[in-house]
Amino acid sequence: MDEQALLQASKSGDAGAFNRLVEHYQTSIYNVSLRMVGDAAVAEDITQETFVSAFRALHTFSAGNFRAWLFRIATNACRDHLRSAQVRRNTSLDALVESSSFSFTSEQETPEEYAVRRELSSFIQQSLSTLPTDQRMVLILVDIQALSYEEAARALKTPVGTVKSRLSRAREAMRAALSTQRELLPAQIRSG
Amino acid sequence: MRLFGEGFGDRHCSLETVSSFLDGALREREMQRVESHLASCTDCAQHIEEMRSVVGVLRMMPTVPAPRSFAIPAPARVFVAEPARPWWQPAPIAGLRALTMPSPMTSVRAMAAAAALALAVVFAGDVSGIIGTPEAPVQVGIQDPNPLVGPGNPPGPEQNPILGEPPVPAPDAGNAPVVDAPVAEPTAPEATLPVHSWYRLELWPLELGLLALTAAMAAFSIILRRRTSSS
Numbered sequence: 001m002d003e004q005a006l007l008q009a010s011k012s013g014d015a016g017a018f019n020r021l022v023e024h025y026q027t028s029i030y031n032v033s034l035r036m037v038g039d040a041a042v043a044e045d046i047t048q049e050t051f052v053s054a055f056r057a058l059h060t061f062s063a064g065n066f067r068a069w070l071f072r073i074a075t076n077a078c079r080d081h082l083r084s085a086q087v088r089r090n091t092s093l094d095a096l097v098e099s100s101s102f103s104f105t106s107e108q109e110t111p112e113e114y115a116v117r118r119e120l121s122s123f124i125q126q127s128l129s130t131l132p133t134d135q136r137m138v139l140i141l142v143d144i145q146a147l148s149y150e151e152a153a154r155a156l157k158t159p160v161g162t163v164k165s166r167l168s169r170a171r172e173a174m175r176a177a178l179s180t181q182r183e184l185l186p187a188q189i190r191s192g
Numbered sequence: 193m194r195l196f197g198e199g200f201g202d203r204h205c206s207l208e209t210v211s212s213f214l215d216g217a218l219r220e221r222e223m224q225r226v227e228s229h230l231a232s233c234t235d236c237a238q239h240i241e242e243m244r245s246v247v248g249v250l251r252m253m254p255t256v257p258a259p260r261s262f263a264i265p266a267p268a269r270v271f272v273a274e275p276a277r278p279w280w281q282p283a284p285i286a287g288l289r290a291l292t293m294p295s296p297m298t299s300v301r302a303m304a305a306a307a308a309l310a311l312a313v314v315f316a317g318d319v320s321g322i323i324g325t326p327e328a329p330v331q332v333g334i335q336d337p338n339p340l341v342g343p344g345n346p347p348g349p350e351q352n353p354i355l356g357e358p359p360v361p362a363p364d365a366g367n368a369p370v371v372d373a374p375v376a377e378p379t380a381p382e383a384t385l386p387v388h389s390w391y392r393l394e395l396w397p398l399e400l401g402l403l404a405l406t407a408a409m410a411a412f413s414i415i416l417r418r419r420t421s422s423s
Binding site: 015016018019022023026027029030031034035040044047048051052055120121124139143144146149164165167168169171172174175178179185 | 206207208210211212215217242243245246247249250251253255256257258259260261262263264265266
C-alpha cells in the first residue's frame with residue numbers, strides 16, 4: 001500500500017482511495033477506542049466518526065505520520081465521550097468482557113485455561129478503566145498498540161517526556177493491580 | 193530524568209527509569225548505570241521483573257477484529273482542498289459561483305439590465321426634479337398687489353393693506369370729501385408651473401446615452417443567443 005499516493009488521491013476527493021486507508025487502519029482505531037471506552041457499540045461509533053472526521057479534515061493534514069494523526073482524532077473522540085459519559089462508564093463493561101473476541105486467543109487450550117484467560121482479560125480491562133484517562137491513553141497506545149514514544153506524543157499532542165512519565169505511572173498502577181492476581185498471569189510470564 | 197529516587201528512596205530506580213529501561217529508551221551511559229545497580233539491588237531487580245511481566249501481559253492482549261467495515265460512503269459532495277489564494281482575497285461564496293465566473297451572454301444581459309436600470313433612475317430623477325439644477329419657480333400672471341381687496345371685501349380704513357400700517361391721515365382729512373378708493377380689478381389666482389416637466393429634461397444627453405447603451409446591449413444579447421443556438 002502506497003500510503004502517500006493514497007493520501008494524495010484522498011485529498012483530491014477520491015473516497016475509494018481513502019477507504020483503502022480505512023481498511024488498513026480500522027482495526028487499530030477500533031481497538032484503541034474499545035480499550036478506551038470499554039463499550040463495543042460506542043467504540044464502533046467513535047471509529048466511524050474518526051474516519052469521517054479524518055476525511056473531512058484531510059486537507060489540513062500536510063505531512064507526517066498519518067497513523068499518529070488518526071490516533072489523535074480517535075483519542076480526542078474518546079476523551080470527549082468519556083468526559084460526557086462519566087456516569088455511564090461501567091455500564092457495558094461486563095458485556096464487553098463476555099464478548100468472545102475480547103480475550104486472549106490460543107489454540108489447544110484446556111477449558112480451565114480458557115476460563116483463566118477470560119478472567120485475566122476481564123481483570124485487565126477493569127484495571128484499565130480505573131486509570132486516569134491520560135495514563136490509559138498512553139498505556140493503550142504504547143503497550144497495546146505498540147506505538148513508539150514519538151508516535152504516541154504526536155497522537156496525544158504532548159511532549160515525549162510527558163508520555164514517558166504517564167506511561168511509567170500507568171504501568172506501575174497496572175503492576176500493583178496485577179500483583180494481587182498473579183495466578184491469572186500466563187505461566188511463561190509468571191515464571192519469567 | 194532522575195534515574196534514582198522518586199518514591200523508592202534515593203538508592204532505588206525511579207518509576208520512569210524502570211519503564212524506560214524496559215523499553216530500551218535510556219542512553220547508553222544510563223543503561224550501564226541501571227544495570228550495574230540491578231546487579232546489587234534485589235528490590236529494583238524484582239521491581240523491573242514485575243514490570244516486565246505487566247508489559248508482557250499488555251502486549252499479549254489480542255487484537256479485536258473490527259466488527260464491520262468503516263469505509264465511508266461515497267460523498268454526494270466531494271471535499272476538495274481549496275486552491276491557495278492570497279490572504280486578502282475572500283473565500284468565494286458557493287451560491288455566487290455563477291456570478292463570479294459569468295458567461296459572455298450573462299455579462300451582456302447584466303450590462304443591458306444595468307443600463308436600463310440606470311436610465312430609469314436618471315429619468316425619474318430628472319422628471320421629479322431630484323436630479324438636476326433647481327430653478328426659481330416661474331410665475332405666470334400679474335402679481336395682485338392687494339389680493340384681499342374685492343367687491344365684497346373692501347380694504348379697511350384702519351390698516352394699509354400693502355404696508356400693514358395705519359393710513360396716514362391727510363391734513364384735511366376731516367373736511368375732505370370721501371372718495372372711494374379705486375377698486376382693483378379682480379385677477380386670476382396666481383398660477384405656477386413646475387420647473388421640471390417631461391418636455392424640459394435637463395439630463396437628456398445622459399438619458400439618450402443610456403437608452404442607446406440599453407438598446408445596444410439588448411441587440412448584442414439577441415445576436416449572441418442566435419449564434420449560440422445556431423452552433
